[in-house]
Amino acid sequence: MQQKSISITFAGGDAGSWRVERMETVTGPALPRVSRIAVIEGRDTPLPRQALWFLRGITSYERYVRRAEHEMLVSRQPPLGRPAATCAALIPICKSHEWWQLSQDERREIFEERSHHIAAGLDYLPAIARRLLHSRDLGEPFDFLTWFEYSSTDTGSFEELVRKLRKTPEWVYVDREIDIRLRRD
Amino acid sequence: MQQKSISITFAGGDAGSWRVERMETVTGPALPRVSRIAVIEGRDTPLPRQALWFLRGITSYERYVRRAEHEMLVSRQPPLGRPAATCAALIPICKSHEWWQLSQDERREIFEERSHHIAAGLDYLPAIARRLLHSRDLGEPFDFLTWFEYSSTDTGSFEELVRKLRKTPEWVYVDREIDIRLRRD
Numbered sequence: 581m582q583q584k585s586i587s588i589t590f591a592g593g594d595a596g597s598w599r600v601e602r603m604e605t606v607t608g609p610a611l612p613r614v615s616r617i618a619v620i621e622g623r624d625t626p627l628p629r630q631a632l633w634f635l636r637g638i639t640s641y642e643r644y645v646r647r648a649e650h651e652m653l654v655s656r657q658p659p660l661g662r663p664a665a666t667c668a669a670l671i672p673i674c675k676s677h678e679w680w681q682l683s684q685d686e687r688r689e690i691f692e693e694r695s696h697h698i699a700a701g702l703d704y705l706p707a708i709a710r711r712l713l714h715s716r717d718l719g720e721p722f723d724f725l726t727w728f729e730y731s732s733t734d735t736g737s738f739e740e741l742v743r744k745l746r747k748t749p750e751w752v753y754v755d756r757e758i759d760i761r762l763r764r765d
Numbered sequence: 766m767q768q769k770s771i772s773i774t775f776a777g778g779d780a781g782s783w784r785v786e787r788m789e790t791v792t793g794p795a796l797p798r799v800s801r802i803a804v805i806e807g808r809d810t811p812l813p814r815q816a817l818w819f820l821r822g823i824t825s826y827e828r829y830v831r832r833a834e835h836e837m838l839v840s841r842q843p844p845l846g847r848p849a850a851t852c853a854a855l856i857p858i859c860k861s862h863e864w865w866q867l868s869q870d871e872r873r874e875i876f877e878e879r880s881h882h883i884a885a886g887l888d889y890l891p892a893i894a895r896r897l898l899h900s901r902d903l904g905e906p907f908d909f910l911t912w913f914e915y916s917s918t919d920t921g922s923f924e925e926l927v928r929k930l931r932k933t934p935e936w937v938y939v940d941r942e943i944d945i946r947l948r949r950d
Contacts, residue, residue, distance in 0.1 A: 584865075584902075585901075643869060644869055645869060647867075680769075683831050684827055684831060684869075685831040685832060716769060716825075717825050717899060719769070719808055
């Protein structure tokens with residue numbers, strides 16, 4: 581049987597192989613400040629006891645991507661864990677009640693036809709590796725956790741991508757966002 | 766803060782207000798036979814100890830329904846718990862790996878343009894009340910749990926609806942299905 585989804589838990593505290601360089605509250609309530617983040621894979625993997633917070637998400641099937649977009653993403657996107665990708669970003673976000681009340685066609689329209697979310701991401705491939713985790717249906721505080729990995733020379737490109745996305749019509753529906761930048765030891 | 770989703774657990778055993786009239790394995794592995802099902806709402810509600818199995822799902826946002834379809838559904842669909850609706854069906858299903866590998870546009874095309882899933886359901890409103898629960902992302906054995914409520918005079922209509930859906934192109938992707946029919950005491 582194929583695995584349905586991968587469960588990832590981010591444990592924020594003073595342990596883990598990713599050192600927090602900065603942590604910024606973009607919108608909504610803050611998240612307690614931590615110095616390190618551990619990334620734990622698997623639903624049943626024991627979690628570190630000392631962490632200040634845990635954020636859990638799962639990989640899932642695609643919600644907005646069309647076949648042609650999927651093929652382009654697959655052909656360009658790099659894997660996680662590239663040795664040169666020593667920089668990472670963890671960006672937990674929540675979308676508003678209004679967003680979730682929209683129908684599928686309305687959400688797709690805002691997401692791609694008006695905000696070009698997929699197209700924007702494609703422009704930064706293969707430099708920036710990305711893993712989207714879904715949290716909303718797990719009863720978690722955030723709806724999505726997005727994890728990015730890139731080399732230190734691509735830091736400027738990553739800032740540009742994040743800036744672009746935050747100006748889109750889609751981002752009007754983001755009512756909580758934390759931006760955590762990390763470096764691997 | 767609005768509630769993100771409602772968590773429902775079906776506890777199969779010998780307790781609960783719904784008596785099992787028949788339990789049929791339509792496709793794939795069976796589920797242990799039980800005589801009663803209890804429906805428990807809430808993520809943290811204590812569960813009955815004696816149950817033989819638990820199936821959990823959550824209400825979530827709509828994945829395929831367009832705005833116009835949504836409006837039609839909302840205008841016609843009845844609530845759960847109508848006194849006359851003494852019959853119920855619990856139909857847990859899994860969709861195949863192939864289904865989940867499809868992109869959003871391909872899934873929508875099969876679901877509605879080719880299988881008329883939403884349109885078929887609309888034909889049986891307001892007779893048949895329905896609640897779709899998502900389970901896939903919770904690490905549960907099934908992908909969806911659908912719960913239906915109807916009066917005993919609408920049993921024939923319900924059989925017709927189920928028969929129609931099972932003949933659609935969408936159902937080719939269903940690789941496990943259990944059909945449990947119940948009656949309220």
